[in-house]
Amino acid sequence: MDEQRVRHFPLTRDSALAALRSGDVAERARGLETFSSAYWGPVYSYLRLRWHRSHDEAADLAQEFFADVVQKELLARFDATRARFRTYLRVCIDGLVANHDKAALRQKRGGATAVHVELDEARGEMERLATEPAEAAFEREWTRSVFSMALRRLRADCEAAGKLQHYALLEGYDLAEERPTYAELSRQFGISVSDVTNRLFRVRRQLRDAVLDILRELTATEEEFREEARALFGDRAP
């Protein structure tokens, strides 16, 4: 690991949010993949909890939401000075659901005129949303997504480096219901206790870096990145 990476915030691939607005198709696809990996779970659970949609409806609406992110360039309208990014996303989802419901109602009545809800109007709901359990679920799912993505990347990196045992140590120690002792892991993996601790801490650091990389990709500004990192690594949940 180079000195620069250790001492400062990690140097990562470009922001997924910037990639989503790129003119390059491949870059947009990469941005959407990262973005949807991180937000599929939160968006889906929010639709289920906040809007009481069935599994199929929530999945369809989530699909529609991610399509809108690219086609309607929803993220271009995000203003970091007015709201947190995830609050803005929830407002976008609310707008989508409202449009969807109104369109369905008109269709029932025989008309099929498209309805558009201004996002600025929906922003008035932000304060109310902040107190609802669906918001907490959205945040919790987001944390889960970030760690799941980080684990997938870590596994792939370990595999590519021929060090899958490092990943297995992390699984055996930090993902176990009850942490085994280092001596137990040493016996299980047939390596010395000092190798267990050294490899475990190394792979934990890799996981930490992977999480920071993902946060970097999913945040729009340096300030937001720092805030997210403090929340995720600190005592309070984001």
Add this chain to the structure above:
Amino acid sequence: MTLDDRAVARLRRAVREPDLAQTKYRLAGVAGSGGMGTVYVVEDVELRRRVALKILDVVDPDLEARLRREARVLACLEHPGIVPVHDVGTLPDGRAYYTMKWVQGDRLDRYLSRPIALGDRLRLFLRIAEAVAFAHAHGVVHRDLKPENVMVGPFGEVLVLDWGLAKVLDGAGELAPAPGTEESAVLGTPGFMSPEQQAGGSANVDARADVYSLGVVLQWLAGPGAPAALGAISRKSMAPRPDDRYPAVATLAADVARFVDGANVSAHAESAAHRLLRVAKRHRVAIGIVVAYLAGRALIFLSTGR
């Protein structure tokens, strides 16, 4: 991979735990966490003692500057009421830390959840005030005094913690303001910070800001139904204008000490009846002896006529 909530919690804990492999410390437990980082209990394997290790949760240049500055402030303040710092360093993952004395005890807010007599509470307050007055004498204003930032040890010893927001007054060394603590920043804890801190003007904050916070702490320690004189001391400490407060923590402490001794306090003008009652209470033993003597003499006079 689907992670359940407990797995996510374990991973969050795992990535936060410091890698101490290249240091002389070994992790022993978690002591607590705050806005800036986490405090762990670690074993110093060379000296074979437990110390507290405060470490940032993330690599952040601004927070690192604050942490290092806090350690330097602590190093300047050698007092039994201020936790001594041992060591400062950076871990391989880039996070800064410092180690300090590990105090086995309770935070003041938790310590006082048990029933403790008012006099004992006030004696704790006087120890806090003594430590803060010492810092002021060395040009350091704490700026975040509150029960959560005071530790009470097993023998009733008091340690004032969390000097991360401290302001170093002119001429008190080379401790430049930490990033995020400059001129316009609002620093402190709502409910405990002075009006001048709430206004965000660091330049206007001096030792009297700590007098204000200690006034809030005193009010909290005294609880509801506190004696009028004690209420007057709190109110004077918490005056909106710094000029209307006690000019120094030592003056505030002196008034509280007078209250504890049953003497008249400067913040409270009492009625003649109250004064008589207070003096009687204060000298109740001497008065009791005189009354007993007079009663005895009266009994002898009545029975013998002499």
